[in-house]
Amino acid sequence: MALEVSIAVERWPIAGTFTISRGSKTEAAVVVCTLADGTFTGRGECVPYARYGESLESVCAEIEALRSALVNGATRDDLPALIGAGAARNAVDCALWDIEAKRSGKSVVELAGLSPLRDLTTAVTVSFGDVETMAASLRSFAGRPLIKVKVGGENNAERIAAIAAAAPSSRIILDANEGWTEANIIENMLAAAKAGVVLIEQPLPAGKDAKLAEIPHPVPICADESAHGTDDLPSLIGRYDSINIKLDKTGGLTEALRMQQRARALGFGVMVGCMVGTSLAMAPAMLVAQDADFVDLDGPLILKQDREPGLVFNGSQVSPPSRDLWG
Known part of the structure; x- marks a missing residue:
């Protein structure tokens, strides 16, 4: 079933300021990839990181470049050949896990062959x-x-x-x-x-x-x-x-x-x-x-x-x- 691909930038304010050795930030700017087939929806969130040469624009562009492949049925196993590791692939990979679980009626935990999650x-x-x-x-x-x-x-x-x-x-x-x-x-x-x-x-x-x-x-x-x-x-x-x-x-x-x-x-x-x-x-x-x-x-x-x-x-x-x- 063909997928619809949506890409959204969201900004979530930080409580105060978050500072590490290379700088400070006052908000979390994230990219959310949503995959929908008319019945089920899967989502994945990533955080572009300038330290690795990523920006909101570059990550959105990377996901956009995958649109055709995803619409035509690309799977998680196909992703490494289509896009390098990093934030964009994370959002898409996690969205694919999510919609696969919903379609199958199983949890991602079950699909991954893992034991039930604990606190x-x-x-x-x-x-x-x-x-x-x-x-x-x-x-x-x-x-x-x-x-x-x-x-x-x-x-x-x-x-x-x-x-x-x-x-x-x-x-x-x-x-x-x-x-x-x-x-x-x-x-x-x-x-x-x-x-x-x-x-x-x-x-x-x-x-x-x-x-x-x-x-x-x-x-x-x-x-x-x-x-x-x-x-x-x-x-x-x-x-x-x-x-x-x-x-x-x-x-x-x-x-x-x-x-x-x-x-x-x-x-x-x-x-x-x-x-x-x-x-x-x-x-x-x-x-x-x-x-x-x-x-x-x-x-x-x-x-x-x-x-x-x-x-x-x-x-x-x-x-x-x-x-x-x-x-």
Whole structure:
């Protein structure tokens, strides 16, 4: 049955400002791909990321270029030959999963051959700022079991110590977003180890991270910007201990599930992360996150308001998506 393809840009205000080492944002600008056949509808959401050369315009154009193929019956298995990995393919891949599930009368979980989904504990994120502001944010989250803290720039030893003191009972992930250097990484890692940090995410820039194979890892190091898809994994051995799987990088749920299996076979730990988006973007990632060591799917909590229906959060616990949302 032929599909109708719709592409929409949506803007969701952030509660305050979200800041990482390379900049700040006050809204989540997302692209939603909707596929409809007259009876059933499937949706997928993606977040274009300028770090990877993506924009709202370029992602919409990439999806538009797939219109003819989708109308003529292209499937998820066809997508890698039609479009590269990234945000656009993610939106289309997840929309195809969604409409396939609705047409079959089965859930995406069943179609993927997975066990029933369970509630998960997600990290909550503290954005980058001055030490006093960050410490205050940490104290407000001090009862949460897992906190991800954006770091970068200079004076990280002081920042890390203040972070640890502000939430002493929480497990803390530091996300440098490529903001550390070869000159300060050892000092920063030793400060993180002293503070009891459980994971350091992408300390050095992608493509300039060879030093990670030469130095001790007193705290495990997770690849984010250095890990896009399954084919990247062999080159990360010896440099990283874990990888962060994000559907906007892999190009959708199909590749994310494949990447997770391969990562485990190679001995990597797995984190499942997200861009700042709505529950529609988080829902497919919940399937991959069932077998993750660390879950970071708090994107909707950063927004002023999520879409309805959305994922249900109870503190740091997030429940599987309803069929009305996705899947």
